[in-house]
Amino acid sequence: MLIASLAGYTALDMSVQVAAARGSSRGWWIAASALAMGVGIWSMHFVAMLALNIGIPVVYNVPLLAVSIAIAVGASAITFTSAASTASTRGLAVASLAMGPAIAGMHYTGMAAMQMSARTVYDASLVALSVVIAVSASFGALVLARHFRGVPEHHSPLKIGASILMGAAVYGMHYTGMLAANFIPEAEPLRADEGVISTLGLGWAIVIGTILLIGLTLAAAIGNRLVGAAVSAANESDRQRIRMVDTLQQIGQSLTSELELDKIVQSVTDAGTELSGAEFGAFFYNVVNEVGEAYTLYSISGVPREAFSRFPMPRNTPIFAPTFYGEGTVRSDDITKDSRYGKMAPDHGMPEGHLPVRSYLAVPVISRTGSVLGGLFFGNASVGVFKEEHERLVEGIAGWAAVAMDNAQLFEAEKRARSEAERANGAKDDFLAVMSHELRTPLNAIIGYTNLLQTLPTSPEDTRQRLERVDLSARHLLHLIDELLTYSRLNVGEERLHIEDVDAALIASEVQALVEPLAIKKGLELACLLPDTPVLIRSDAHKIRQILLNLVSNGVKFSESGSVKMNVEQLGQELVVRVTDTGVGIAQEHHQKIYEPFWRAETGPTRVTGGTGLGLSVSRRLARMLGGDLNVASAPGSGSTFTLNLPMIAPGDVGGED
Ligand code: ADP
Numbered sequence: 006m007l008i009a010s011l012a013g014y015t016a017l018d019m020s021v022q023v024a025a026a027r028g029s030s031r032g033w034w035i036a037a038s039a040l041a042m043g044v045g046i047w048s049m050h051f052v053a054m055l056a057l058n059i060g061i062p063v064v065y066n067v068p069l070l071a072v073s074i075a076i077a078v079g080a081s082a083i084t085f086t087s088a089a090s091t092a093s094t095r096g097l098a099v100a101s102l103a104m105g106p107a108i109a110g111m112h113y114t115g116m117a118a119m120q121m122s123a124r125t126v127y128d129a130s131l132v133a134l135s136v137v138i139a140v141s142a143s144f145g146a147l148v149l150a151r152h153f154r155g156v157p158e159h160h161s162p163l164k165i166g167a168s169i170l171m172g173a174a175v176y177g178m179h180y181t182g183m184l185a186a187n188f189i190p191e192a193e194p195l196r197a198d199e200g201v202i203s204t205l206g207l208g209w210a211i212v213i214g215t216i217l218l219i220g221l222t223l224a225a226a227i228g229n230r231l232v233g234a235a236v237s238a239a240n241e242s243d244r245q246r247i248r249m250v251d252t253l254q255q256i257g258q259s260l261t262s263e264l265e266l267d268k269i270v271q272s273v274t275d276a277g278t279e280l281s282g283a284e285f286g287a288f289f290y291n292v293v294n295e296v297g298e299a300y301t302l303y304s305i306s307g308v309p310r311e312a313f314s315r316f317p318m319p320r321n322t323p324i325f326a327p328t329f330y331g332e333g334t335v336r337s338d339d340i341t342k343d344s345r346y347g348k349m350a351p352d353h354g355m356p357e358g359h360l361p362v363r364s365y366l367a368v369p370v371i372s373r374t375g376s377v378l379g380g381l382f383f384g385n386a387s388v389g390v391f392k393e394e395h396e397r398l399v400e401g402i403a404g405w406a407a408v409a410m411d412n413a414q415l416f417e418a419e420k421r422a423r424s425e426a427e428r429a430n431g432a433k434d435d436f437l438a439v440m441s442h443e444l445r446t447p448l449n450a451i452i453g454y455t456n457l458l459q460t461l462p463t464s465p466e467d468t469r470q471r472l473e474r475v476d477l478s479a480r481h482l483l484h485l486i487d488e489l490l491t492y493s494r495l496n497v498g499e500e501r502l503h504i505e506d507v508d509a510a511l512i513a514s515e516v517q518a519l520v521e522p523l524a525i526k527k528g529l530e531l532a533c534l535l536p537d538t539p540v541l542i543r544s545d546a547h548k549i550r551q552i553l554l555n556l557v558s559n560g561v562k563f564s565e566s567g568s569v570k571m572n573v574e575q576l577g578q579e580l581v582v583r584v585t586d587t588g589v590g591i592a593q594e595h596h597q598k599i600y601e602p603f604w605r606a607e608t609g610p611t612r613v614t615g616g617t618g619l620g621l622s623v624s625r626r627l628a629r630m631l632g633g634d635l636n637v638a639s640a641p642g643s644g645s646t647f648t649l650n651l652p653m654i655a656p657g658d659v660g661g662e663d
Contacts, residue, residue, distance in 0.1 A: 006176050008052060008215060012045020013171025015221055016081070017150045017164065031089070038085045041221045043078030046108050046175050048214040050115050051207055053179050059188050061121050064201040069118035070210075073111045080107025088147050097147040104147075105140030108175050112182045120201055123188045131185030135178045142174030249398075252276050256402060260409040264416045266292070270304045273381065273406040278306040280402070281366060281395040283383035289329075290370065290379025290410070301379075328380035331369040336396050338389040340365035364390035368403045370410070378410050437493035441486045448486065452479045484554075488619045491551065492602065495626050502545050502630065504658045509540040509549065509580050509651075513573045516553040520569075524561050530568035531561070540573060542580050544655040548627045552635070555620040556584040556647045562614050564588030567644070578653050579633075585646040591639040599637065600625045632656040 019038035050073075054063075080103050088100040112135070116125060149167035202210070256276040263269050270288045278286030285307035292302055323345040327335050337343050340362055362384035370378045381403055383391070455476045459469055494500040517533045524531040553571070560569035567587025574581055591599060591606070598604050603618040621635075628635040632652045639645035 006049075006172060008045060008218070009049040009175035010169050010172030012042055012049065012175070012218055013146060014165070014168035015045065015218065016042035016085070017146065017167050017171060019085075035082055035085050035089065037221060039078050039082035041218055042081035042085075042171075043074060043107075043111075044214045044218050044221075046077045046081075046111050047074050047115070048211050048218060049172075049175050050112055050179055051211050052215075053176070053183070054115070054119075055204065055208065055211070057183070059121075059123065061123055061190065062204075063119050063121040064203050065207055066118040066120055067202050069114055070202070073114035073118060076114055077107055077111035080104065080110060083107075084143070084147075088150075092151055094148065097151065098144055101140050101144035101147055104143035104174065105136055105138075105178075108139040108143070108178045109136045109182070112179055116182070116186065121188075122193055123190045126187045126189055128185040128187070131181060135181035135185060138181055139174050139178035142170055142177055146171035146174060249280060252279050256405065260405050263409065264413050266410065266413045266417075267304070269406065269409045269413055270302075270379075271306075273402055273409075274304045274306040277381050277383060277399050277402050280398050281383045282385070282390055283307065283364075283366070284385045286381065286383045288370075288379060288381050288406075291377070325367070325380070328367040328369045328382070329377060331371045331375075331377040333369070334396055334400060335365065335367045336391050336393075337365045338391075339363050361386045363388045366391040366396060366399060368396075368399050370403045370407050372407055373411050378407055381406070431497075434493045434496045437489055438497065438499075441490040441493065444486050445483065445490070448479055448483050452476060452483065455479065485617060487551075488617060488623055491623050491627070492619050495623065495630075500627075500630065502655060502657060503547065504543055504545055504655050507542050507544050507546045507549065509542055509544075509582070510535045510573055511539065512546060512550050513553060513571055513582065516550060516557055517571065519554065520557045520561055523558070524569065527561060527564075528566065529561055529564055531557070532568060532570045534570065534572045536574060540575050540580060542651065542653045542655075543658050544631055544651060548631060549651070552624045552627055552649060553582065553584070555624045556582075556649070559620060559647075560584055560586035560588065560645070562616070564644070575653075580649075580651045580653060582649040582651075583646055584649075585644065587644040590641040590643050590645055591637060592641050596637055596639070600635075 016038045019034055019041060084100045084104040084107065087103065088097060091097065091100070113132075119125070146167045149163055149170060152163055253276075256272055259272040260269060263272070270290055274286050274288040277283070277288075285305065287303055287305045289301055289303045292300060324335070324340070324343065327333055343365075364385040364387060366383040368381045370381060372378050381399060383399065385391070455472050458464060459472045459476070464472070491500065513533055513535060517531060521531055557569060557571060564586045565588070569584065569586045572583040572585070595606060599606075599621050601618075602622040604622075605616060605618040607614060625635040628649055628651065632655050633650045635647065635649050637645060637647050
C-alpha cells in the first residue's frame with residue numbers, strides 16, 4: 006500500500022510538470038511519470054505476492070514479468086499523455102479508462118507469470134469489480150490532481166489525498182483481483198523451466214524497482230520545487246512588469262490627451278502610488294489664479310480625502326525643502342531615522358495629523374521654465390519599501406507630469422487670451438457700428454442744409470463755391486462712414502442681401518458719373534465700355550455700386566496720368582467687370598495684403614492719398630457675399646486691373662422682387 010501510494014504521489018507530482026512542460030521536455034516528463042507509475046504498480050503487485058503464502062513453492066516466468074512491466078508502463082504513458090493535454094472531466098475519464106486496465110492488465114499478466122503445481126481459476130464478477138475499482142480510483146485521483154496544476158504548494162492535503170487514491174486504485178484492484186483468484190492444487194510437480202525467477206530473485210527485482218521508484222520520486226520532487234519556484238518567480242516578475250507597462254501606458258495616454266490640470270495631477274498621483282508600491286501618495290502643486298495669486302492645491306491617492314482633512318499644507322521644513330525648492334529626490338527607507346526628521350518642533354518637521362510614514366519618497370515636479378510646479382510624495386508605513394527603480398519610475402512620471410502641467414497652463418493662458426481678444430474685437434465692432442450710425446445722422450443734416458443754402462437764389466457766388474466744398478467734404482466723410490458701417494456689419498454678420506433685377510451697365514455709368522469730377526480734376530481719362538444692351542442680373546444693386554465706386558475711385562486715386570477704364574461684359578453665366586488704371590501698380594507680395602482691413606501701401610503721416618484701408622477688404626467680402634470674387638493683376642509702374650466676377654443670379658435668390 007505504501008509503495009502504491011508513493012508511486013501515485015510521484016506520478017501525480019510529475020503530471021504537474023507534464024502539464025507545464027512544452028516541446029521535447031514534455032515527452033521526457035511523460036516517460037518519467039509513466040515509468041514511476043508503471044514500476045510502482047509492478048512493485049506493489051509483487052511485494053503483495055511476497056505476502057501471499059499459498060503453501061506451495063512458486064516461481065515466475067521472466068518474459069511474462071517483462072510483459073507485465075511493459076503493460077504497466079505503456080498504459081501509464083497513455084494515461085499521462087491524455088491527462089496532460091486536457092482539463093475536462095470527460096478527458097480525465099478517458100485517461101482513467103487507460104489507467105484502470107493498465108493496472109489490471111499488469112496484475113493479471115503478473116498472475117499468469119506464476120509457475121507452481123497449482124492452477125488458477127478466476128471468479129469473473131470479482132475480476133470485473135477489480136477493473137471497475139482501478140478505473141474509478143484512477144478517475145478520482147486524476148480529478149483531484151487537476152486542482153493542483155500550476156499551484157506552487159507541493160504538499161497540499163489535496164495532493165496527498167490524490168496520491169492515496171491513486172495508490173488505492175492499484176492495491177484495491179490487486180486485492181480484489183486476488184480475491185477473484187482460486188488456486189487449485191495439481192498432482193504435477195513444479196516444473197522449473199528455463200527463464201523463471203525464484204521468489205528470492207523476485208525480491209531483488211522488487212528492491213531495485215522500488216529504489217528506482219523512490220529515486221525518481223526524489224528527483225521529481227526536487228526538480229519540481231526548483232522549476233516551480235523559478236516558474237512562479239518568473240510569473241510574479243512578469244506580472245509586475247505587465248502591470249507596470251499597463252500603468253505607464255495609461256498615464257501616457259491620459260497625460261497626452263488631458264488638458265485639465267485636476268485630472269492630470271490625479272492620474273499622476275494614482276500612477277505614482279501604484280508603481281512605487283506606496284500605501285498613499287500625494288501631489289502638492291502650485292497654481293496661479295486669474296488675479297495672479299499663487300496657492301497650493303493637492304490630490305491624493307490610496308487614502309480617502311477625509312484622512313487628509315486635518316492635514317495642513319506642508320511647510321518648507323528641512324524634510325520638505327528639497328522637494329519644494331526643486332533640489333532633488335528624497336528617498337528614505339525610514340524617514341523617522343532621517344537626520345532632517347527631528348529638526349522641527351513640535352512634529353519632527355512633519356505636519357500635525359500626518360499619515361504614519363516610514364518609507365518615504367518625494368520628487369519635485371519642475372517646469373520647462375525651471376520653476377517648481379509642485380511635489381510628488383509617497384509613503385508607506387513599513388520600512389524599506391522604495392527601491393532605486395521606484396525612484397527612477399517616479400522621477401519619470403514627474404517629468405511627464407511637468408510637461409502635461411505646462412501644456413495645461415499654456416492652454417489655459419491661450420484660452421484666456423483668445424476669449425479676451427474675442428471680447429475686445431466684439432467691443433470694437435459694436436463701437437464702430439454705433440459710432441458710424443450716430444455720425445451719419447448729423448452728417449446727413451449738414452449735407453441737406455448745405456444743398457438748401459446752395460439753391461437759395463440770394464447766395465452770392467463765392468458763398469456758393471464754399472458751400473460746394475462743404476458738400477464735397479461732407480459726402481467724402483459720408484462715404485468713409487458708410488465704409489466703416491459696412492465693415493462692422495460684415496463683421497457681426499448683420500450685412501443683408503437685397504436681391505432685385507439689376508442692370509449692371511446702368512450701375513457702371515452711374516459710378517462713372519460720380520467719379521468723373523475727380524478724374525477731370527486730375528486730368529485723367531475715365532472711360533466706360535458697355536455692351537449695347539442692358540446687362541440684367543439678379544443681385545444687390547447697392548453692393549455692386551459700392552464695389553465699383555471703390556475700384557474706380559482707387560484707380561483715379563492711385564493714377565497721376567493716363568486713364569481709368571471700366572469694362573462691363575457678360576461671359577456665359579457671369580458678369581465680368583474689369584477696372585484698369587495706368588497708376589502706380591501693386592507689388593506682387595501685396596496682392597493679398599490689399600484685401601486685409603486697414604492695410605495701405607502708404608503708411609505714416611507723409612502719405613499723399615487719403616483712405617481708411619477698408620475699401621478693398623469690404624469690396625471683396627461683398628463680392629463673395631454675392632457669390633462672386635474680386636481679384637487683381639498688377640505690377641509696380643504698369644498699372645492695375647481689378648476684376649469683379651459675379652454670377653447672373655446671386656445666391657439665396659428666391660426669385661421674387663425683394
Ligand atoms: P484705401 O484705398 O482706403 O487705402 P483700399 O482697401 O481700397 O483702401 O486699398 C488698400 C491699399 O491697396 C491702398 O492703400 C493702396 O496701397 C492699394 N491699392 C488699392 N487700389 C490700388 C490701385 N488701383 N493701384 C495701386 N494701389 C492700389
